[in-house]
Amino acid sequence: MALSDVGRVDEATPYTLHAQAARRALADSGLDRSVIDGLASTGLGTLAPVEVADHLGLRPQWVDSTSVGGSTWEVMAAHAADAIAAGHANAVLLVYGSTARADIKAGRRTSDLSFGARGPLQFEVPYGHTLIAKYAMAARRHMHEYGTTQEQLAQIAVQARANAASNPEAMYRSPITVDEVLSGPVIADPFTKLHCCIRSDGGCAVLLAAEDLVPDLAVPPVRVLGTGTALSHAAMSEWEDFTVSPAAVSGRAAFQQAGVAPEDIDLAQLYDAFTYMTLVTLEDLGFCAKGEGGAFVEGGRLLRDGELPVNTDGGGLSACHPGMRGLFLLVEAVRQLRGEAGEGRQVRRADGSLPELAVASGTGGWFCSSGTVVLARD
DSSP, X not given: XXXXXXXXXXXXXXXXXXXXXXXXXXXXXXXXXXXXXXXXXXXXXXXXXXXXXXXXTOOOSEEEOOOOGGGHHHHHHHHHHHHHHTTSOSOEEEOOOOOHHHHXXXXXXXXXXXXXXXXXXXXXXXXXXXXXHHHHHHHHHHHHHHOOOHHHHHHHHHHHHHHHXXXXXXXXXXXXXXXXXXXXXXXXXXXXXXXXXOOOOOOOOOOOOOGGGGGGOSSOOEEEEEEEEEEOOSSGGGOSOTTOXXXXXXXXXHHHHHTOOGGGOSEEEEOOSBHHHHXXXXXXXXXXXXXXXXXXXXXXXXXXXXXXXXXXXOHHHHTOOSSOOHHHHHHHHHHHHHTXXXXXXXXXXXXXXXXXXXXXXXXXXXXXXEEEEEEEEO
């Protein structure tokens, strides 16, 4: 354990104090920094602890950003202990730094620092690099490396809309074609308007219950078989490979814990703010090999009655996207596993039975983070 400089540190930034405390604690422990595979941090930046991890040069596979007031760090410590006991992490770094006093003295607001020139994005923000441009860059790199086409990406939007057609809650249900996707206004090359998610209102909730409460449930339980989390980068310049998302780490962990393989999965709910997200997540979860995502999404494979139903409610591309869609993925997976999706929308296996296994995988930032959950019908 260790403190950073405390009291008056007018010349320091919050990132400076995070790094200083981390170095001192690591020195105190006598361990090498390479053993750190977990991070707990909150309260700094828009994507904390992603930005903290990036600033410290860490690529953790376990992360906690719980924020519950004064007891936050004790809660994080409990989470970290549980994670280590369960084998999710070997060494978790809990790290914090704040220049609240100096900020007030200098007349700065903390929000001014989130994406400003003092943080890990200092080399990108001044050039106006937008979020969608970051996704577009990644898509273009995949196209360059593997020959993926705009038409193949458009297939994802078309199939999402087809799935939405049977969902009465979806915002957009009218069929679209590949030509319509391609001929739309360009938002950020190679993305046209229909390559991008919609904007909607909406909310949802998921209740997780302990095993001993299962007999009291009024509905069939859906079990969490495995989970995985991973962080990558905050600054695009620190992303090692634009064609590999952190789902490659979170998915592998989730499948391993669940004791199943991608080929066992009956349906997938994947974060789809842009069509490329779906494609690269399918690859990184292991549903197809790296570079084969373009061919994989052709032929209606992602439709409700396809070989691998994906985003069966229409996804963020057609159903809903209130700003953060990750919880909606779990709701749709549970509906399908329980057989509650409704007439014309319910996924069934080849023998007519209900699906047994589903995967939900959410992506945050601009491929900065990933969480993957494997679910099973009881």
